[in-house]
Each structure stands twice: as structure tokens, then as C-alpha cells.
Amino acid sequence: MSHTLGIRQAQKQKTRQALLDAALGLLEEQSLSSLGLREVTRAVGVAPTAFYRHFRSTADLGVALVEEALGSLHPMIRTTVSTTGDSEERIARAIELIARHVDGYPAHVRFIARERHGGVQPVREAIRDQLARFAQEVKDELAKDPVSAGWTEDDLLMLAHLYVDQMLITASLFLEALEGPEREREERTRHVTQVATRQLRLIGLGRHHWLD
């Protein structure tokens, strides 16, 4: 398939990525609905009109950012939920994985948390769709677990949504810990880990007694 694309399209994708990166940086201190097209091109060092070669509007760029932030996350989700082992181990592993992801891509996490309920409709929809896909995938993995024997499809999906929302809340808390002063960072991270662990533990308990 992917035959080496010409030096022309290569350059195009390069500046396109530069626009995305610059936008993501600028969005650390504002929302997408206030992000100006000129602001982005200025940060990249390119003429304002060049923007139109890549995106129709900043809202369009936002949708592309959603794809970049969440699109590549699906395989990770599947393997995380499906990992075998003690349920306590699985909880620890999932939270560790969230923490690492927030550490590696803080701007992406902030963007999703911010724009999930943000002021730009197409972006909200894109995020909602991606999260719905996550929930579906988590549901599929949950269905394989023997614990889920006798569960309704609806109930599996409601639990999956609970897990996905919980994942996002935890990621957002890790992010706040990262943003705070460096001295408190370690302690706050530990605290978030502890609380999130117990919340997942409690949800897991409810899950085991669902069919009583």
C-alpha cells in the first residue's frame, strides 16, 4: 500500500502536523472556540492563508486533533481490559497505564477533557463518537469474562460506559497533579492512584454481586 509519497505531499503533511502541534500547544491555556487561525499560523511561522490548504476552519482542525488524540488508542484499550490475571492486578495495571499515557501525552488528554463538553459542536460529536467506540470495545471484552455470564447486553454496555467515564476522570486528575507545583507532584499522583484504585475496586465489587 503506502508507496513512498512524493516530496511534495511529504512537505504538506509536515506543515499540517506543525499546525496541529502548534494548536495543541496554544490550547493549553484556552479553549478551541477562542483559538484563532492567525494565532496558529503565527506560531508555526507560516502565512495565515496557508491554513486553508489544510483545514476549512479551526473547528475542522479540532476534529483532526480528536482523531490524533483518540484514534490510536483503541488497541491499547482492548489489551488493557482483556489482560488476564487477578482482578486486583488488572486494576493496578489499568491505572498505571492511564498514568503513563497522561505523562506521555498531557496536551492530548487536556484537549479531550476540555473539548468533550466544549463550545464547538463538531468536535464534541467527534469525541462522543470515539468514546462510544471505546465503550463498545470495553463491552466486548467484558462479555468474554466468565463474571459476565447471565448479563444483559444493556447492562454490559452501562458498565462499560461507567468504566470509560471513570477512566477519563482519573486521567484528568492525573493531569491536574502534573500541572501543579513539582514538589507536590509525587504525593498528588500517589493520592490519585489510591483513590482511583479503590473506586475501581468498589465498582468491581458491585459487578460481582450484580446478579444477586
Added chain:
Amino acid sequence: MSHTLGIRQAQKQKTRQALLDAALGLLEEQSLSSLGLREVTRAVGVAPTAFYRHFRSTADLGVALVEEALGSLHPMIRTTVSTTGDSEERIARAIELIARHVDGYPAHVRFIARERHGGVQPVREAIRDQLARFAQEVKDELAKDPVSAGWTEDDLLMLAHLYVDQMLITASLFLEALEGPEREREERTRHVTQVATRQLRLIGLGRHHWLD
């Protein structure tokens, strides 16, 4: 105490409220970080400079909106959680109350959901503080319940946060149902109610088996 304030201060508070109302309306289709001061005054029908008599900036106005949206909600929270009765009844009553609140104050709910992770730091902090107060109050009520016998303070607080976050998620889902086309409204509302009910039921199950 509240001696009838003069016709002067009355007028001031009147336009102040008009500014808040207009801002809340404009924020249905954008985020606070893109809300312009002139935009607000124009909507009210007042000179741009009049804005400064009431707020230092739109961020300042945002903090005032947080107070308006969440400040008066504390008594409701306490009575909701503490209501006696079957745990199933309490769940139904809590969700019914959330649905009614979203119905009555959709713009407030949207504002809080949007700006909780929004681009304006002082507003984020104000919301975080109010939600932390909610969690504390929920914790205090949970502590009175016989089911909480033997629970750590930390564990009560982690459960309280779980409830508060869940409340916000549910409110946001109700809001989305309201915003959709009118034909689907009833069905979507019913669906949200059903899912939220089961999620609270599952969390309640986990709560009862926490000390196993």
C-alpha cells in the same frame, strides 16, 4: 439585616444580573475563553464600558456564574442524599431530582460541564472548590448511614467523589437529551434515567460489600 437597598444599588444589581443572564445565553454556543466583553454588553443593550462597573474581566464574570450555578445547590444536595427510605427509592429520587434541575436550569448545567475543564483557570478553580464542598457534604451524609459503619474517612470521601462525578455525568447526559430533536427527547431521557439508575445500583452494591 437585608434592609431594602436603595433604588441606586437596585438598578446596579439589575444590570449586573442582566449581564450574567446575557453571558449565560451566549455561552450556549461557545466557551468562556472566547466570550467577549463587548458581545455581552451588546446583548444587554448597554455601553461596553459599563461592564467594568461590575466585573474586572469576563473571567471574573465566569467566577460569578459559578457561584450562581452551584452556590445555591448545597442544601438540595444534603437533603437529597440524606432522604430516608429504601435504597432503590433513594436512587430514583436522586435521579428524578437531577433531571428536574437540568430541565429547570439547562444553561447553568451546560456552563458548569463546559467550564469545569475549560480554558479559564480561575473558573476551573471555582468549580473545583464547589464540587469539593459537595463531596464533603455527601461524605458527611454518608457517614450517618448505618451502612458506613467501619468505613475509613478516606473511603467515605472517595465514594462521595464517585457519587458527585456520577451526578455530573448524568446531568450532562440529560442535557444532551434535551438538546436533541424533540421527537427523541422522551425516549432519550428514559434511556439516560435507566442507565444512570443501574449505575447507581451497581455502585450501591459495591458499597454494601466494601468491608468483605
Added chain:
DNA sequence: CCATGCAGTTAACAACTGTTCTCCGTAATT
């Protein structure tokens, strides 16, 4: 009843925004 205080107005400022049109250089195609 008069002097003070203050909510709101008017006018002006430099700076910024999104968008259009025209142009340039060069990679890609023939």
C-alpha cells in the same frame, strides 16, 4: 438644598480577526 459619588455614555485608540484575490516557485505529470 446643595455637594458629592457613582452607574452608565460617548468617542477614540491601536491591535487584532477571518477571508478574498493575486501572485510565485517548484514538484509532478505528460
Added chain:
DNA sequence: AATTACGGAGAACAGTTGTTAACTGCATGG
């Protein structure tokens, strides 16, 4: 080798923004 396609630059547009200053009218307190 000649032609086309296209990413990007440049200049100009009308409109908007936050903020300042000096003002006006009127409710308030002496």
C-alpha cells in the same frame, strides 16, 4: 522539455476586540 497542479506568500478588506479618557445625569448623604 514543456505544461499543469498546487502549497504557500503577500497585500488588502471590513469588522471586531479590550481599554483609556473625559463626560453626563441623578440618587444619595450632609
